[in-house]
Amino acid sequence: MRPRSRARATGGAEAVDLLAAAPDDRAAIRELARIGLGDPAAALRNLHALTPTPREAELLAPAMPRLLAELAASPDPDMALNNLERLAAQGEHGAFLRLITAHPGAIPLLARLGGTSQFLADTLRRYPTLLPWLLEARTMRQWLADELAADLAASLAAFDRPEARWNVLRRFKYRQLLRIGCRDILGDADLTVTTEELSHLADVCLAAAWGWARERLERLYGTPVGPSGEPTGLAVIGMGKLGGVELNYSSDIDPIFVYGEDGETTGGEAGRIANGEFFAQAVRAILETLESVTEEGHVFRVDLRLRPEGRSGALILSLDGYRRYFADRAELWERQALIKARFCAGDPTVAARFLEMVRGFVYRPGLDPAIVSQVREMKQQIDRSLRGKDAERRNVKLGRGGIREVEFLVQALQLLYGGDDPWLRERNTLRAIFRLTERGYLPPALGRELGLALVYLRTVEHRLQIVNEFQTHTLPEEPGALGLLARRMGVMLPPAAAARRFLAEHKRITGLVHRAFRDFFAAAPAAGAAPVRIPTYTALKATGFADPDRARQNLRLVLEGRPLVPYPAATGRAIARLFPVLLEALWQSPDPDEALAQFERFVSAAGPRTAYLELLADQPPLLVNLVRLCARGELLTELLVSQPELLNSLASPETFAARKRTREFRAELAAALAPRLDGGERRDRLRRLKQAQELGIIWRMLLAVTDAEGYSREMTALAEAALAVAWTLALGETAETFGVPRDDRGELVPAAIIGLGKFGGRELTTGSDLDLFVVYGGDGTTDGPQRVEAHVFYDRAVEALSGLLGDITAAGVAFAVDLRLRPGSKGSGFASAADALERYYREWADPWERQTLTRARLVGGDPRLGRAVRRTIRGLLYGPGAPPPDLAEMRALRGRMERELGKETPGRFHVKFGRGGLVDVEFITQALQMQHGARHPRLRRANTLAAIRGIAAAGLLTAEECEILAQQYRFLRRVSLGLRLFGTRPGDTLEVAGPNPARLATTLEYPSRKDFLEDYRRRTAWVRALYDRVVPP
Incomplete structure (x- = not known):
């Protein structure tokens, strides 16, 4: 039996009696139960273990009232006392007790820590020498990142x-x-x-x-x-x-x-x-x-x-x-x-x-109405994954009214408005809520409520995870565990009552969040909606809509507007006027579902700019043509969505009757060279001017002014014009820093730009990269204040060119520049010296690199140097000593492309890299060019169809085979173009079970989806058979 001390605890209970009490002392057990210990008998044993001798009991006695009070205030008093005892057992009890009784902050820290987080308590038990460090004021303050780094560096110094x-x-x-x-x-x-x-x-x-x-x-x-x-x-x-x-x-x-x-x-x-x-x-x-x-x-x-x-x-x-x-x-x-x-x-x-x-x-300028529906669909997918698991209610991260709903609402607003309002570009969700509220995108009361709700939900998430360092987001089902969570959240009631109070507050907060989320993403009618009846499901089905429910929703959005952007009265009137013509145009469209979906995107992007809608209402032929454009897919509509003002240019179809060449496009893009524009303004203007011209090219194709081949030639001419403007800007920017490069005679060191791939072959489509490399004339040094060699100057200029055309800005992209086919590829500079070009291809280049030269063409820069480079390339391919193509290597390369890039399955074709696809046709053509181009000059064409005509003239394949090969190539190009215009991702992928076969069947005028797929299989099988003959296994 322990000797009794006469010291008493506050409140009348003899605290020290607990230290001296027998293990089965009922009074001591009742007292521990009274202050909140769930297992008072175990708690009494822990107190005895904490003070194994009378000396330790004397050391702790003065602090017992404080210890009991702090245990009572701990979320889990039993766990706290148990962890306190385990920590004491890591060393000498007397030293530990002297520390915690002497330092006023020790017992509160250990009681709260031990009753809140088992994993942190275990960490302290593993490293008990950290307790004095935790009790220092300089430790328990906010540390900045550089202070953390310095602490780590000091710890690592000896290792x-x-x-x-x-x-x-x-x-x-x-x-x-x-x-x-x-x-x-x-x-x-x-x-x-x-x-x-x-x-x-x-x-x-x-x-x-x-x-x-x-x-x-x-x-x-x-x-x-x-x-x-x-x-x-x-x-x-x-x-x-x-x-x-x-x-x-x-x-x-x-x-x-x-x-x-x-x-x-x-x-x-x-x-x-x-x-x-x-x-x-x-x-x-x-x-x-x-x-x-x-x-x-x-x-x-x-x-x-x-x-x-x-x-x-x-x-x-x-x-x-x-x-x-x-x-x-x-x-x-x-x-x-x-x-x-x-x-x-x-x-x-x-x-x-x-x-x-x-x-x-x-962040892109203007409203993108697809954002709201796509974000809503992402959340619906999460909801579906949680159904049936009771997690929809209990998951504080993904469940109804949880963190994800706050984040999705905030991020949708940021994506919608952040392009025009840079203040909204905030990474942290809580700060983003404050900024959205400050700017008026969230009502003040809702913004405050969402901020408080997010803090609450995040704190719940922290309290769930801090217990055992488990990555959990789910409220416990067991009432006792839920009560302890409630106490960790500050509801200091007995566990059962704490759980009830917590659940009520949790329900209130998640309900508020979910209502805000639901109201935000609901397509509610807006003020000023036009009093026009939407056709019934049956009527839409009868007039060709594949998905009448979706069509009714889109028509409602056209009539009423998005909840976030209600129509002004004038806009509603314009919509009411154009609505009958719109329905008629949709019924005549080959793909009314897609046409309507994309038209709704355009109307939403136009927003309050009623003049565009009045223009459509006043000019029914323009509306019909716009619907035709919308039916061709997302990529086309994107051009109008990004710049609704382009509609004005489409109001006069006669302006699109004539095709344009490079010099005419160059004149159109010259405004990007206007003085007093800064670098960002030039890039944006170049992109918008390019997009306007690209829309005109597509419009001409839809109006049958040009065919698919003419469309590609115009797209290539537009790319050449954009390249010329960007190269001028790139040279100017680089010369500002370095001056211009001159040789030892003081003459300018010129550079030429060589196009490869589809760019070289004049076969570009919407979204194509520009494959190119730059060749400069020779050695030289710049004449500016900061002198560098010519190769450094042109490396910098090419890098600037790539950014001028390919960087994503608020206005999008002009053309992505791909430099991977340049001589030496990744291991070389961006520009190559003319005198090193021939040596590289003869001594170092892989066979595939020589093959890429079959499509090389001068596309910009100095014409004289360009002609010299062209002679070098022709000598490499067709001159004396040119190596014959390595057909085995070509076939191996083609096989890798098919496996690694095509990745075809029975349910998925790849129009470019798949069996019998575009690359098969190109390899057939290029193999014959490299084998026979030395004897037949007509084969030396960068354009694939022109090369096929040369193959026919040389008699290398029969005239019928060449005609069929050209037909298959045109067919595959049209399929590829269709997929691009539909916005298919990844590009050139044709999912058999998806919607695109039917859309392509309509676009290419097949009787049915089945007929299109059968013809696709037949044509690609024919191409593969010819490929196997020309490039045999």
């Missing part, structure tokens, strides 16, 4: 071995996590500060992992350098909660990785490798550093699903790779995700260039 560094990093992470968690639990930091510190902690860990990876890889391979010879770096871009500075205690981190430029390393112990491989190895090393579990645990789980192509995509892309992906394949959900993109670690210059590119991709 060199990778294994030791890994463990130091893990100890650092858990030490800081413990500090951040204690501040949160004690109320010393609010939600915003807590998530900011957690996010910066992740940034510092990412920076360390990248630094170690770079150190090892540079020793092995040297420094990655770009084409100009300058080093190029890697940037880690945070997405999701990491990017929004909203990280939880058990969040995965969602980074994407980007590097500056392709090229090659400078060389090291293991030689040289391509930059892409260097940085891919770096990413794998970063992942291993963060995710591997050692005796000290892991650092962070890493989720890379937000990278391009998700799990199947490359670990890292260059800036140019991201630019092409955003231009060609990225979808709305990726724009939404990139709202949160933030630089976390690595090269800040690369990050700045990436984020600048992202801004133009994410």
Whole structure:
């Protein structure tokens, strides 16, 4: 029996009697139950274990009243006392008790910590020497990112071995996590500060992992350098909660990785490798550093699903790779995700260039009415995944009225209005709510309620995860566990009552959020709606609509407008006037569903600009032609949606009767060269002028003024004109810095631009890249204040050219520039010297590189140098000593393209890379050109159809075979063009079970979808058979 002390606790209970009481003392057990211990007998045993001798009991006695009071205020008093005892057992009890009784902050910290988070209590038990550190004032304050980095650097100073560094990093992470968690639990930091510190902690860990990876890889391979010879770096871009500075205690981190430029390393112990491989190895090393579990645990789980192509995509892309992906394949959900993109670690210059590119991709001027419906559909998919699991109610992240509904509502508003209002471009959701409210996009009361709701829901999420460091978002079902969660949320009632109070408040807040979400995304009638009746389901079905329900919804949106953009009265009247003509035009359309969907997009984009709708109402033929354009798909309508003012130019069809050539397009685009425009204004003007001309080209094709081949020739001429304007600007920008390059006689060193692929062959379509390379005349030095060699000047000029045409700005893209077919490709500079061109292709080039020259053509720059380059290329292909084509290598290359790019299945065709597709025709043609072009000059044509005519004239295939081959090529080009105009992603993919076969059947005038697919299979089988003959296995 322990000796009794006479000290008493406040409230009349003899606190010290608890320390001296027998294990079965009923009075002591009742007292512990009274203050909130759920298992008072176990609690009494813990108190005895905490003070195993009378000496320890004497040490704790003065602090017992405070200890009992703090336990009573703890969310889980039993867990808190149990963790206190376990911590004391890690060392000498007397020293521990002297510390906690002497420091006024110790018992409150340990009671709250131990009753809130088992994983943080376990962390402190594992590293008990951290307790004095946690009790220091300088520890328990907000730490900035550079302070965290300095703390890690100091911890690493004595360690060199990778294994030791890994463990130091893990100890650092858990030490800081413990500090951040204690501040949160004690109320010393609010939600915003807590998530900011957690996010910066992740940034510092990412920076360390990248630094170690770079150190090892540079020793092995040297420094990655770009084409100009300058080093190029890697940037880690945070997405999701990491990017929004909203990280939880058990969040995965969602980074994407980007590097500056392709090229090659400078060389090291293991030689040289391509930059892409260097940085891919770096990413794998970063992942291993963060995710591997050692005796000290892991650092962070890493989720890379937000990278391009998700799990199947490359670990890292260059800036140019991201630019092409955003231009060609990225979808709305990726724009939404990139709202949160933030630089976390690595090269800040690369990050700045990436984020600048992202801004133009994410935020676009004008309203895009597709955003609301697509965001709503994404949320509906989440809802469907939760149904039947009781998670729709209990999941605070994804469920009804949860965090995701707040985020989707906020992000939809940002996507809708952020293009025109830069103040809305905020990564953090809570700050974005404040900005939207400040600007009037959210009503003040709703903005305040949503902000409070988000703080509440995030706090619930934190309290769920802080218990055991589990990544959970689901409220517990068991009443006791729910009561403990409620107490962790500050509802300090007995667990059962706390649970009831918590559930009532949770229901109120999630109901408020869900109502706001539902009202925002509902297509409610707007003021001023036209009093016009919408045709019935039966009537729409009878007049050719495949989906009458969707058609009725779209017609309602046309009549009433979006809830976010109600029509003014004048707009409603204009809609009422044009509505009968619209219905008639839709009924006559070959694809009324698509035509209506795209027309609704245009009307929504026009918004309050009633003049456009009045123009359509006044000119029924224009409305009919617009519906015809809308029926051809999303890509065409996108041109009008981005610039509704272009409708004025389409009001006079006679202006489109004449085709245009390069010089005429050049005159149209010359306004981008006007003085007093800054760089951004020039780029935007060039894009808008290009889009206006592109719309005219498409309009001519729809009006049958030109055919598909004429359309491609005009698109190529437009590209040549845009290239000429951009090259002028690029040379001017580069010369401002360096002057112009001159040879040793003082004469200008010229440059020529060579087009390849479809650009070289005059076969461009909407959305085509420009494959090209630049050749400069020879050695020289610039004459400006900052002198550089000619190759540096033209490297910089080509880089500027690529950005002028290909960067995504608020006005979109002019033409993406693809430099991958240049001599030397990734390992070379952007420009090539003329005297080195022939040597490269004769001595170093792979067979496929020589094959690309069959489509080479001068497309810009100095004509004289261009003619010389053309002679060199013809000599390489057809002159004395030109090697014959390696048909086995060609076939192997074609096989790889078919497997890796075509990826055909029984239910999916690939028009370009699939069996019997466009590439088969091109390989047939190019093989015959390279075999026989030396003897038959008519084969030396960059255009595929012209080359086929040359093959027929040379008798290399029969006239009938050449005619059929040309027919198949035209057919495949029309299918490819149709898919592009439909906005198909990924391009040239034909899903058998999707809607496109039927749409193509209508466009190409087949009796049925089945007839089109049968003819597609027949034609591609014929092409493949001829390919097998010309390029035999």
